Amino acid sequence: MNSYRVSFYKDLLNSDGHSFKCLQRQVDVQSEGPSQAMVLAERLVDNERLNADYVEVMHLASHHEFEHPSSQPSAPCKHTWSRAS
Secondary structure, eight states: EEEEEEEEEEEEEOTOOEEEEEEEEEEEOOOOOOOOHHHHHHHHTHHHOOSSSEEEEEOOOOOOHHHOSSSSSSOOOOEEOOOHH
């Protein structure tokens, strides 16, 4: 199992009319992969009610990865799903 941080965003407009992503909710889940992490997180936060425009899933480094870092550090893996039509 891997650890993932799932973030739910809504597109909003500021007072100048510029669009920005506003974080609505963020949860950490354990799953086999990013797609499963998104499904689990949606169940936990009731995404139907949030009606998020974007969902980002980021793989979190495990304690084992911190204890034995590889010779080449890797960037965190992030997956983004857009719900905008």
